[in-house]
Amino acid sequence: MQNQINLKYHLKIFNIFDLFKTSPMQKLISFLLISVFLFSINVYESNAQNTSGLSINHQKIESHKTSIATNYASSITTTDLEKHLYILASDEFEGRKTGEAGQKKAAKYLVDYYKSINVSATNEMNYLQNIPSNYFKGRSKNDSENVLAFIKGSEKPDEIIVISAHYDHVGTKDGEIYNGADDDGSGTVAVLEIAQAFKIAKDRGNGPKRSILFLNLTGEEIGLMGAKYYAENPVFPLENTVANLNIDMIGRVDEKYTDNPNYIYLIGADKLSKELHQISENVNATYTNLELDYTYNDESDPNRYYYRSDHYHFAKNNIPVIFYFNGVHEDYHQPTDTPDKINYKLLAKRAQLVFYTAWELANRPERIKVDGKKN
Numbered sequence: 001m002q003n004q005i006n007l008k009y010h011l012k013i014f015n016i017f018d019l020f021k022t023s024p025m026q027k028l029i030s031f032l033l034i035s036v037f038l039f040s041i042n043v044y045e046s047n048a049q050n051t052s053g054l055s056i057n058h059q060k061i062e063s064h065k066t067s068i069a070t071n072y073a074s075s076i077t078t079t080d081l082e083k084h085l086y087i088l089a090s091d092e093f094e095g096r097k098t099g100e101a102g103q104k105k106a107a108k109y110l111v112d113y114y115k116s117i118n119v120s121a122t123n124e125m126n127y128l129q130n131i132p133s134n135y136f137k138g139r140s141k142n143d144s145e146n147v148l149a150f151i152k153g154s155e156k157p158d159e160i161i162v163i164s165a166h167y168d169h170v171g172t173k174d175g176e177i178y179n180g181a182d183d184d185g186s187g188t189v190a191v192l193e194i195a196q197a198f199k200i201a202k203d204r205g206n207g208p209k210r211s212i213l214f215l216n217l218t219g220e221e222i223g224l225m226g227a228k229y230y231a232e233n234p235v236f237p238l239e240n241t242v243a244n245l246n247i248d249m250i251g252r253v254d255e256k257y258t259d260n261p262n263y264i265y266l267i268g269a270d271k272l273s274k275e276l277h278q279i280s281e282n283v284n285a286t287y288t289n290l291e292l293d294y295t296y297n298d299e300s301d302p303n304r305y306y307y308r309s310d311h312y313h314f315a316k317n318n319i320p321v322i323f324y325f326n327g328v329h330e331d332y333h334q335p336t337d338t339p340d341k342i343n344y345k346l347l348a349k350r351a352q353l354v355f356y357t358a359w360e361l362a363n364r365p366e367r368i369k370v371d372g373k374k375n
């Protein structure tokens with residue numbers, strides 16, 4: 001606040017009544033100056049409205065644009081999610097442990113799926129990014145693989161949006177299979193469905209303007225190793241990577257929301273780009289209307305989830321991220337994390353939120369700005 005002496009001084013020089021004590025010529029000049037001043041305020045205000053469209057909470061996206069995205073989001077269905085998850089989280093996949101037979105089987109399932117919907121591999125490799133066993137420093141005795149699928153952007157193909165989820169889990173212990181339906185079968189099948197939605201859009205002439213990389217990561221459960229490897233060996237330059245939307249556990253409901261499950265925890269959205277946070281809010285207000293809970297986004301939250309899933313390896317490279325998460329539950333990292341306990345309707349809605357957010361990031365005229373600080 002200004003102090004009193006200064007306030008009086010300003011009032012004195014801008015006293016409008018002084019104008020009427022002056023000559024006609026001086027009055028005219030003053031009138032013109034005031035007009036120019038008022039006009040410039042007007043211009044400033046209308047500009048502010050245009051450029052700050054995103055700074056207003058819960059502003060909705062124009063309806064002529066929304067109907068197109070909604071068409072494709074509707075291809076993300078509970079039936080498809082359920083079908084994929086009952087396979088990937090079945091005993092046949094033996095808990096998908098990094099480097100083991102079950103993980104390889106899951107990788108094959110993902111590759112076969114991308115082939116079946118004609119979503120291509122990135123140029124240099126046949127869907128698989130091989131990670132040599134020595135990279136895992138004893139945590140996996142075999143090589144393992146990230147699975148990458150790609151839809152090239154129609155206008156800005158060099159700018160990449162990464163949608164990721166880890167498909168590995170913790171394997172078998174004492175003869176019990178840890179199926180990992182929620183962790184992170186739910187994220188994995190969401191990525192498959194989101195890829196299909198973008199592919200349908202592309203086939204109908206509405207492909208994304210920026211490119212989308214569907215990144216199914218291995219090695220998460222042994223220390224975010226697949227994401228770390230990708231960040232150290234990126235297929236597309238990290239400086240061209242616009243954002244990472246990472247999904248890890250979105251099929252269940254935690255204790256806090258037992259009676260009102262229409263929610264999702266978001267972590268990281270505002271840390272590197274305020275614009276990303278605002279887009280995410282606007283998209284949700286327009287399409288999905290989930291309660292976006294930022295409890296775990298708090299820097300002082302003891303769980304430190306921001307550092308605990310794959311997106312962190314993007315964030316530490318100054319790439320804005322959003323981590324989508326349902327919170328923990330009694331079956332977390334237990335053999336009881338099975339596909340029959342998934343809320344498929346909620347899973348579909350949350351996957352659609354990720355799809356819509358990616359759609360907006362891929363199609364908006366300007367790439368989102370990074371304005372937060374590095375970790």
Ligand SMILES: [Zn+2]
Nearest residue numbers: 183184221333
């Ligand atoms: Zn886990």
